Amino acid sequence: MDKLRDFLKSWPGRILLMLCLAPLALLGIEGYLQANTDPNQIAQVGEASISLNEYQSAVNARRTEILEELPDASLLNEEVLHEQVLRGLIDRKLLEQQAKKLGMTISDDTINRLLRQEEGFKDESGEFSNERFSNYLRQSGMSKDQLFAVFREQLSLDQLNASIVGTAIYPMQAVDKMIDLQLESRRVWLHRIDWKGYTDKVSVTPAAIKQYYDTHKESLKSQAMVDLDYIELSPATVAVPKVTEEDVQQQYTAYKQSAAGADERELAQILVTGDDAKKKATDIKAQLDKGAKFAAMAKQYSEDPTGQQGGGIGRFNPSVFGKDAGAVEQALQGLKVGEVSAPVKTSFGYQIFTVTKDDGVKVPSLESMREALTAKAAIYKRETAYADKVAAINDLAADGFSMQDIAQQEGLKVITLKNYTKDNNQTKLSQPTVVNKAFDDFTIHDQAVTTGIEIANGTVWVQPNNYRPIETLTLEKATDTIRQTLLQQEATKLAVQQAKAIAKTIKTPADITKQSVAFQALGQVTRQAPQFTDKERGLAFSEAAPKDGVVALVAETETGATIIVADPIQTQTESPISELQKAGTAATIRDILGQDQLQDYLEYLRLIYEVKINDKNMANARGR
Structure with a gap:
């Protein structure tokens, strides 16, 4: 695994990750390669096409990436996301075709040589291992030809990139002058x-x-605007039933199951089954109480394979017993080494347990944890009540109920925002997700209540009315x-x-x-x-x-x-910046200029390769 991890940090590893696992970040371009194309096209770029499947995969991957960085999902602007992903995919198709047209390709020998240098594909002696390479292809779900095609395509794009970005010039004299100005x-x-x-x-x-x-x-x-009715719900405002003793017991059971590894007691068991299992278990328990050896009784009577080794089953794990875990836990509670439990009826039959070893670590008692368990139960009940209420309101919205009807039925207050604008929105509900839902064509046409929209402190439902589109203002x-x-x-x-x-x-x-x-x-x-x-x-x-x-x-x-x-x-007569820092500054500036040159080159490619966007499929892909 360490060698594989090292490989993923190398240039072929990074390429494969970018192409197969995440949105491709090439020169600031988000793209995503798919082996299979969907016949439903989003766009035609020269002789290449962007499929609906390719587009949706790229959008989903980019959305996931952005949401990992955002503190509030409602801040994600879906319109901007879709536009950026589409432009990124188009840019990549343009560059791919131009690289092919210019004859920029990489030979199999070159790719073979680069792969053989990768430590992740070498064995203990430092030689290239066909077995490790084959294992990697299987894990990646790719054939050798597919892998080579991916690398060849990416390296060809890298060649084209270097030929564009690498030509940017920013001499050190200019860096010196810029630094002098700052001083x-x-x-x-x-x-x-x-x-x-x-x-x-x-x-x-x-x-x-x-x-x-x-x-x-x-x-x-004028600005596009609506009058917006909305209701809001947060976990803090939901009515929650009082915590019962049953709720506390459920939390304690869950705690014990999750903390099963903390119970260091090792157990042995005797299992008997059949119609007379209860009688047999009672007789065995009586013999044990009179001093019979547990291991000997297990070998003689237990119908579980562990009986031949004295019945040892290791540490107690509640998940093994499923719905019977509570009964088993109760039978084991307080048992010390050598003590024997009463027969317990489980789905396996009747079981008798003994503690064979105890390192002294115990699960805390319910009473000692009551305060914490009660608080946890309250949180769980609140979260459950909140989720149920959100689901109930969503069902009402889907059934076509009005905002007023939903609010009345659910005991909420309708709030109205007059002149709610699409652009430069400064209201409480200025989050891009809310704005996009409020101005959705379907929602405006039907004046429908949207499904719940998650915001930082809860959920809102909106219903636009009195829509005023953008229009030229009269003199008045x-x-x-x-x-x-x-x-x-x-x-x-x-x-x-x-x-x-x-x-x-x-x-x-x-x-x-x-x-x-x-x-x-x-x-x-x-x-x-x-x-x-x-x-x-x-x-x-x-x-x-x-x-x-x-x-x-x-x-x-x-x-x-x-x-x-x-x-x-x-x-200042002396610059506080070293020569190495100056060189780094020059390199950074050259990179920025190179990116500008790349964008200019992409605009040039748009003149060479016709780009057609299927607006209908785009609208469907955006959920409109």
């Missing part, structure tokens, strides 16, 4: 002017609103939005004018304190200073300052205008 610093004073302070100085006329509307009419769209509906936009634009112009007027009067650090507005002294800062917005960060080092003076810079921002006053730029 620059200067003293900075900052003042921001809010456009809202100038709104009383501007006005927006109806003519200006009309002109803006006529110019931007096509971009003035767009007026308020346009007025606000124009008001901000005009007020921002005044803020910028004021900022420029102030900046003109600042030539030295002493001038800063003479202004009617207060500047914030940030001290010596670098380009990474957290006090800056992105726009301000670029402005702060955009111009040099006179040797004994300062430079005052102005920029329009989202909130109005910013004035940045800065003295001459200083650069």
Whole structure:
């Protein structure tokens, strides 16, 4: 197993894992190879096709991968997931065909040579083992030809990848320059002017609103929205029956079964069967009570094969006795070494037990665990009640009951969210899973109650109504939005004018304190200073300052205008970054540039190989 594990860490092992066990991550592309193709196509890419089975397998694998990283399953955006997987599969088909067209292939001799170098396929003497290789193929469910085909295809893609990504160039001189820029610093004073302070100085006329509307009419769209009714349920709000003594006993039995390995007592048994089994067991027990040796009696009377060895059955394991485990446990309770139990009726017959060895480890008594068992029983009952309630509401939703009817029957409150939007949703139910269900075509058309949607703290059911699709706003509906936009634009112009007027009067650090507005002294800062917005960060080092003076810079921002006053730029004489770190930085940048080149190349391939997507099959695959 260790050698197999090492093999899976090697290049052929990783290839096989990627192709056979998980979504293929090739250059940021998620794909998934399938040996068998489904006649129902999702897409045709040049001469290759993407089957429904291939697509669904890739989606499921990618979904599983993402859910392992997400704290809340409702945060998964199914629309984005499907789009990314489809694009990944198409990208892979494009690259596969181009690699074949360019003659990029790997010979059997090369694959054989690489496989023979793998430690996982070598025997104890270090030689390639055909037996280990054959065992691996059997475990993988692949023939040698299939394995070679998989490797050849992947290595051909690697060749094409290297020829695209590997050509990216980012010289060390550029790295040095970039590092030098990051090492620059200067003293900075900052003042921001809010456009809202100038709104009383501007006005927006109806003519200006009309002109803006006529110019931007096509971009003035309403949002898709519904009025959303919903009910929610969480484990904490479910009514739970009180914990009974039977519940506690069940938890104790379950505990003993799970902790059976903690009971170190070793047992022997005598088994008798037949119509007179009860009488025979009673007679045997009487003889044992009078001093008969248990092992001798087992050899003479036990009908179990263990009788010939004195009846020894090892440690007690409740699972062996199934539904009779409780009766056996009761008979064994408190038995010490050499003591004999009363006859116990089980599905095997009548059994008599004795303890042959006891290392002293005992299962705690019920009373000593009562508090913990009661708490566990309460949790179990709550989880069960919650699951039952979720199932009951799902059944009502499936039967076509309205939200109001379901709420009334289940004792829940209907909550309504007015103007629930598909995009930029900021409500309590902004999770992508909920939004997608609320705007599902079927749900909207039938105004149906969805099945339960799991969110972080429970489950919700939603019912959309009053659907308003995206549409171009009328002048009347767009007026308020346009007025606000124009008001901000005009007020921002005044803020910028004021900022420029102030900046003109600042030539030295002493001038800063003479202004009617207060500047914030940030001290010596670098380009990474957290006090800056992105726009301000670029402005702060955009111009040099006179040797004994300062430079005052102005920029329009989202909130109005910013004035940045800065003295001459200083650069550290020694870089804290080693040559090795510089080389690593250059390599990282080259990889990023290479990925950009790859995306450009994929766009080029889309011009060469026609891509057709079967929208109907795609909709079916997405459950629409």
